[in-house]
Amino acid sequence: EAGVAQSPRYKIIEKRQSVAFWCNPISGHATLYWYQQILGQGPKLLIQFQNNGVVDDSQLPKDRFSAERLKGVDSTLKIQPAKLEDSAVYLCASSLSPSGSETQYFGPGTRLLVL
Amino acid sequence: KQEVTQIPAALSVPEGENLVLNCSFTDSAIYNLQWFRQDPGKGLTSLLLIQSSQREQTSGRLNASLDKSSGRSTLYIAASQPGDSATYLCAVVSGSARQLTFGSGTQLTVLP
Numbered sequence: 001e002a003g004v005a006q007s008p009r010y011k012i013i014e015k016r017q018s019v020a021f022w023c024n025p026i027s028g029h030a031t032l033y034w035y036q037q038i039l040g041q042g043p044k045l046l047i048q049f050q051n052n053g054v055v056d057d058s059q060l061p062k063d064r065f066s067a068e069r070l071k072g073v074d075s076t077l078k079i080q081p082a083k084l085e086d087s088a089v090y091l092c093a094s095s096l097s098p099s100g101s102e103t104q105y106f107g108p109g110t111r112l113l114v115l
Numbered sequence: 116k117q118e119v120t121q122i123p124a125a126l127s128v129p130e131g132e133n134l135v136l137n138c139s140f141t142d143s144a145i146y147n148l149q150w151f152r153q154d155p156g157k158g159l160t161s162l163l164l165i166q167s168s169q170r171e172q173t174s175g176r177l178n179a180s181l182d183k184s185s186g187r188s189t190l191y192i193a194a195s196q197p198g199d200s201a202t203y204l205c206a207v208v209s210g211s212a213r214q215l216t217f218g219s220g221t222q223l224t225v226l227p
Contacts, residue, residue, distance in 0.1 A: 004158070033215075042119070042204055042217030043159070056212040091158060098213055103149070106158035 002026065004107035006092050012113045018080035021110045025073070025094030031055075032069055033104065034077050035091040043091055049075065050098055082114045117142045117209045121218035128195055129226050136190040136221045138205030143183050146208040150179050150190050153202045153220065162203075163190070195225045 005024040013019050025032050030051050035043035046065065047057040051072040060067070064083070069075040079086055089109040095102040118141045128134050138148075147166050151159040163172045163179040165188070171180040178191040192199060202220040209216065 040219065042206070042219050044217070045214055048212065048214070056214065058212075093159075103161045103164055104215060105161070106151075108156075108158045111156075 004092055004094055004105055006090075006107035006110055008110055009108065010111050010113075012115065013082055014115050015084055016081040018078065019082055019112065020076055020078045021090050021092075021112075023075045023077070023092030023107060025075070025092070026105055029094035029096055029105075030072070031095045031098045031102075032075050033093040033095075034067055034075070035093065037089045037091055037109070039088070046077070048098065055098060079112075082112075084114050087112055087114045117145075117207060117214075117216045119205055119207060119216050119218035121203075121205055121221050123221060124219065125222040125224075127224040127226060130195060130197060132195050132225075133191070133193050134195055134223070136192070136203050136205075136223070138188040138190070138218055140186045140188075140207050140209075140216075142209055143186050144209060145183065146213060148179075148181050148188050148205065148207050149215070150177075150188075151204040151206065153204060159204065192223075195223075197225045197227050199223060199225050 032049045034046045037043040046060045047067045048055040049069040052069045067077045091109045093104040093106045095104045122137045149164045150162045165172045165181045176193040202222045204220045206217040
């Protein structure tokens with residue numbers, strides 16, 4: 001079974017530039033999550049999708065971050081404009097359902113450095 | 116708001132030792148608790164998932180316990196090996212949105 005795929009793996013940009021990350025979840029997984037992991041901290045949930053609808057985006061900085069999941073499969077996360085404090089690893093995860101009893105499967109992450 | 120704390124932040128042990136990692140959470144109304152492993156530059160791998168109605172789960176040399184009423188969990192690793200070196204993260208699912216809230220992790224180093 002193929003895992004969660006993410007690209008790019010690394011990205012270096014200057015502040016005020018824009019950047020986009022892509023995620024392809026495990027086939028058949030209805031729920032998709034984006035997390036931000038700052039160095040030395042645990043991942044923090046940014047947004048959760050159920051199929052192509054948003055379940056929770058309460059911790060997404062909506063003035064600069066946006067995400068979409070068209071057709072309920074792949075998802076993109078965009079930052080525009082980027083700030084220095086956005087330097088982090090962005091992890092995508094998926095699960096069969098949002099029931100709370102399902103394991104979330106994580107991709108390898110995209111490591112972003114904002115200069 | 117759910118908060119998860121992991122102690123210690125870092126741990127170094129000689130190969131072969133048994134060890135315990137600790138996790139505590141502030142809101143005991145959880146759906147489940149999970150332990151993950153994270154290797155440098157890689158994503159998270161789920162190790163054990165304990166449902167709120169369970170007391171413990173075992174997988175190989177790993178044993179995780181859950182005391183929901185006191186808001187605590189422990190991950191026991193038997194006969195540690197250098198390959199066990201990684202960061203171990205504890206996370207709980209709670210709230211109406213069934214969010215996963217993570218601790219900051221324990222960085223484990225097993226010395227040959």
